[in-house]
Amino acid sequence: MTLSETQPATGTAGDVVLEARDLTKHFPVRRHLRAAFSGPRLAVHAVDDVTLTLRRGRVTALVGESGSGKSTVARLLAQLYPRTGGDILLHGGSTTVRRGRRFRAYSGQVQMIFQDPFASLNPVHTVRYHLTRALKIHQRAGRSSAELEEALRDLLRRVQLTPPERYVDKFPHELSGGQRQRVAIARALAADPEALLADEPVSMLDVSIRLGVLNLLRDLKERMHLAILYITHDIASARYFADDTQVMYAGRIVEGGDSESVTQNPAHPYTRLLIASAPDPDRIEGGEGGDPDRAGEDAGEPANLIHPPSGCRFHPRCPHAMDICRAELPPRFDVSPPGHWAACWLYGTEEGVRA
Structure with a gap:
């Protein structure tokens, strides 16, 4: 099915809007001309075999440390990057667009919110423009x-910039x-x-105003039945804001499920590392209130994505x-409760279960 054949959805909450299947992106490494004719061609394995689903009226969080491939997934879903492999489905129909009318039609249904609002807005133009x-x-x-003026003011009211005359x-x-x-x-709602696709939409904002923007996105999700991908390195905000959470490490998704289960009962060792590294006023390092079971889990460096580790990428x-x-x-x-899963041999071997 092509994009032009895909009809706008009129379904109810929970219907699948956008889906990634085995999505893969490798970036070729530029090399010196002399070396380019000898040896294998190198590539950064930014995203490998990522599968996720965005449903109407739900927020899916994609969580991981910097360099894990989260933003690349968002740009692939927005079709700003061509994919190396896999498929993107909009309302069940496979879509591949580049530029022109078909890209405009696709971007009318799938919009992206970038991390830095100052960089994503042209500094020489007004809000009205x-x-x-x-x-x-x-x-x-x-x-x-x-009619344009009224629509413009309505957009500002939707995002709680009132009165519109003050900002336009x-x-x-x-x-x-x-x-x-x-x-x-x-602008995305226009x-x-x-x-x-919200790529760390609050990470560039003061802590005091982050909650207001997340609450705005939640309100828009509920009123407009939007499917939202929320990309963040802050797993605590994923628990607060998202219905479902997927954890990404070194280009692969390693754990997923409803946000409460993933954040309160993490199954994958990497998810435990993320939670243990989050600021916690009740946990005093090296003293009473710490968690000795998590000691040493932050050892080591992130995986080399040009030469990724064999097997599980987190094993080093x-x-x-x-x-x-x-x-x-x-x-x-599958781990408990139903719908919660982890890509980890701890749950698939007798040795792992005993550990």
Whole structure:
């Protein structure tokens, strides 16, 4: 099925909007001309065999440390990067777009919110320009000036920038970081999308205003039945904001399930490492309140993605690594409760279960 044959969804909450199947992206490594004609061609294995589903009215968090491939997944889903392998399905139909009319139709249904709102907004143009241009590109043609003006003000009200008259003629540098991100969200909403890909949307904002932006996205999800991919390195915010959480390490998803299960009963050693490294005022390092079982789990360096480790990519840093971890890539194993899984041999071998 091509994009032009895919019909807009009119389903209910929980319907699948966007799906990635075995999504893969390898970036070729540029080498010196003399070396380019000898030896194998090298590539960064940024994303390998990623499968995830975005459903209407739900937030899926993709969590992992910097360099794990989270933002690359978002750009692949937005089709800003060509994929090396795998498939992207919009409403069940396989889609591959580059530029032109078909890309515009796709981006009208799948919009991306970037990490840095100051970089994603043109500094020489006003809020009016950014939002009006988005409305003209994605909405019906032939609107009168009065209709465009009302639609622009409605967008600002949706993202709680009120009264609209205060913000509509301001430049990005005249706004705070939180206000700029709200304008970026309003611009994405101008397309009337069904899926939002939010790439660390609050990491560049002051701590005091992050919660307000997350609450705004949650409110939009509920009112507009949006499917949202929330990319973050902060697993605590994933528990607060997301319905489902997928944990990514070195280009692969290693654990997934509902957010409460993943964050409160982590199954994969890497997920435990993420949780243990999160700030916790109740845990005093080296003293009462610490967790001795997690000592040493932060040892080691992230995997080399040009020459990724064999087997499980986390095994060089894992305190529970077994011989099979070094030799074979683990499949997904179900853990409790239903729907919670981990790609870890601890749940697939007798030795692992005993450990």
